[in-house]
Amino acid sequence: MSPAGTVPRPRLVHLGIGAFARAHTLAYTARAGGWDVTAFTGRTPTIAQTLTAQGGRYGLVVRGPETDEVEEIAVIDEAFPAEDLRALRRVIADPATAVVTLTITEKGYAAGSDPAASAPARLALALRARREAGVEEPIALVSCDNLVGNGEVLRRAVLAALDAGTRDWFDAHVDVVSTMVDRITPVAGEEEMALASTRLGFHDRATVVTEPFHEWVLEDSFRGRRPAWEAAGAQLTGDVALHERRKLRLLNGAHTFLAYAGQLAGHERVDQAVADPAVRAAMEEVWAEARATLDLPEAELDEYTSALLTRFRNPRLADALLRIAADGSEKLRVRILPVIAERGGPGRSPAGVAAVRAWTDWVTARSRAGHRIADPRAEEIAAAAALAEDGARVRALVALLGEETDPEALAAAVLSAGA
Numbered sequence: 001m002s003p004a005g006t007v008p009r010p011r012l013v014h015l016g017i018g019a020f021a022r023a024h025t026l027a028y029t030a031r032a033g034g035w036d037v038t039a040f041t042g043r044t045p046t047i048a049q050t051l052t053a054q055g056g057r058y059g060l061v062v063r064g065p066e067t068d069e070v071e072e073i074a075v076i077d078e079a080f081p082a083e084d085l086r087a088l089r090r091v092i093a094d095p096a097t098a099v100v101t102l103t104i105t106e107k108g109y110a111a112g113s114d115p116a117a118s119a120p121a122r123l124a125l126a127l128r129a130r131r132e133a134g135v136e137e138p139i140a141l142v143s144c145d146n147l148v149g150n151g152e153v154l155r156r157a158v159l160a161a162l163d164a165g166t167r168d169w170f171d172a173h174v175d176v177v178s179t180m181v182d183r184i185t186p187v188a189g190e191e192e193m194a195l196a197s198t199r200l201g202f203h204d205r206a207t208v209v210t211e212p213f214h215e216w217v218l219e220d221s222f223r224g225r226r227p228a229w230e231a232a233g234a235q236l237t238g239d240v241a242l243h244e245r246r247k248l249r250l251l252n253g254a255h256t257f258l259a260y261a262g263q264l265a266g267h268e269r270v271d272q273a274v275a276d277p278a279v280r281a282a283m284e285e286v287w288a289e290a291r292a293t294l295d296l297p298e299a300e301l302d303e304y305t306s307a308l309l310t311r312f313r314n315p316r317l318a319d320a321l322l323r324i325a326a327d328g329s330e331k332l333r334v335r336i337l338p339v340i341a342e343r344g345g346p347g348r349s350p351a352g353v354a355a356v357r358a359w360t361d362w363v364t365a366r367s368r369a370g371h372r373i374a375d376p377r378a379e380e381i382a383a384a385a386a387l388a389e390d391g392a393r394v395r396a397l398v399a400l401l402g403e404e405t406d407p408e409a410l411a412a413a414v415l416s417a418g419a
């Protein structure tokens with residue numbers, strides 16, 4: 001509550017306080033200045049408790065190829081667990097709030113009306129509270145997850161969970177903004193927490209470690225207030241789609257390929273996988289196919305992939321392939337299958353097929369070794385991986401990837417890729 005007569009500082013609400021949000025979205029917001037943040041976890045409450053205990057601040061370790069820079073980020077002034085709907089309703093209905101950013105992972109956008117299980121459903125309830133409070137300033141919902149058209153995906157998921165009255169109110173009062181986000185953010189460990197604690201002078205248990213590179217391209221469609229993110233290097237544009245496709249197909253597509261092919265070749269980290277000549281050559285094939293689907297000048301694509309290679313090679317970032325391997329059934333649909341489809345099918349996309357093959361091989365080996373696969377379709381994957389007959393196993397796994405590419409044709413190509 002601001003003292004009588006003073007204008008409250010504008011507020012941003014963030015849903016999903018994972019490592020990436022702390023390294024990217026919240027760091028940009030801190031640098032833009034002038035805004036406070038109320039942050040909610042996406043699922044488990046732990047990080048909200050940790051942040052509350054340390055006054056919302058945390059250390060950002062920016063790990064270059066040779067040195068670390070450590071910065072304190074102090075932009076969060078309230079943190080709550082996802083299930084605290086009362087806090088979410090209160091803060092979204094507050095006229096000081098003008099922006100909601102989200103990093104809830106690809107699977108977090110599954111439409112659903114149960115607020116206990118669905119972030120969009122929680123947001124729908126909170127938007128109803130804003131309408132009932134009579135707030136007129138448009139609020140912007142800004143998706144920062146690795147999805148094509150992430151704004152549209154978010155809009156559909158929220159609309160599906162809204163009551164009729166708020167659905168009628170929505171267009172006049174809510175902007176939904178697509179963004180392309182980029183900053184490789186591995187999982188921080190004890191070493192980084194100790195480094196941040198020593199440099200910043202408090203016991204930091206919410207440290208994040210990230211690379212020096214960062215990029216954020218946002219659709220320029222805010223009717224209400226927003227932080228001056230451009231002051232922190234963000235780009236506002238009329239066309240995010242091409243940026244999204246370039247990043248998802250080249251960076252994330254290669255990451256997904258490396259996650260499975262790299263681990264199958266015995267590597268644990270991205271830098272190790274790209275140092276393996278066979279894995280690297282296969283990744284270049286994935287790039288060649290993805291590049292052919294992108295309407296960008298060759299020189300620009302050369303520059304982009306060469307910069308990516310430098311980023312992937314950063315040995316001090318220690319980005320675990322296992323982190324990237326999570327949720328493969330969601331990620332292949334976004335990063336690899338559209339390339340196969342646009343190339344004209346599996347027959348014209350051997351590298352895309354090799355990526356799918358690497359996923360089927362890796363989930364099978366890992367599941368048979370007794371591990372639960374981190375994936376929203378974990379049970380179906382385990383059941384498929386247990387099938388003894390290869391054809392049935394691959395068909396069952398490929399069927400979990402949706403219909404973007406004909407599953408029968410894709411499964412047949414995957415099977416013959418391994419023959």
Ligand SMILES: NC(=O)c1ccc[n+]([C@@H]2O[C@H](COP(=O)([O-])OP(=O)(O)OC[C@H]3O[C@@H](n4cnc5c(N)ncnc54)[C@H](O)[C@@H]3O)[C@@H](O)[C@H]2O)c1
Nearest residue numbers: 016017018019020042043104105106108145146183184185
């Ligand atoms: N880490 C990166 O390098 C990176 C870079 C660009 C974009 N991203 C985006 O950020 C997302 C999160 O990555 P991270 O590194 O912060 O991971 P993380 O594991 O540190 O955090 C994941 C966050 O998502 C929430 N979440 C998970 N499942 C959810 C669900 N079903 N519903 C609602 N919330 C859910 C978690 O509670 C947590 O807040 C990625 O999935 C990706 O879309 C990450």
Ligand SMILES: O=P(O)(O)OC[C@@H](O)[C@@H](O)[C@H](O)[C@H](O)CO
Nearest residue numbers: 146181182183184185252255324
């Ligand atoms: O974050 P995810 O789980 O969507 O994907 C794993 C990585 O490909 C991803 O985190 C990249 O590191 C990131 O997208 C780089 O900006």
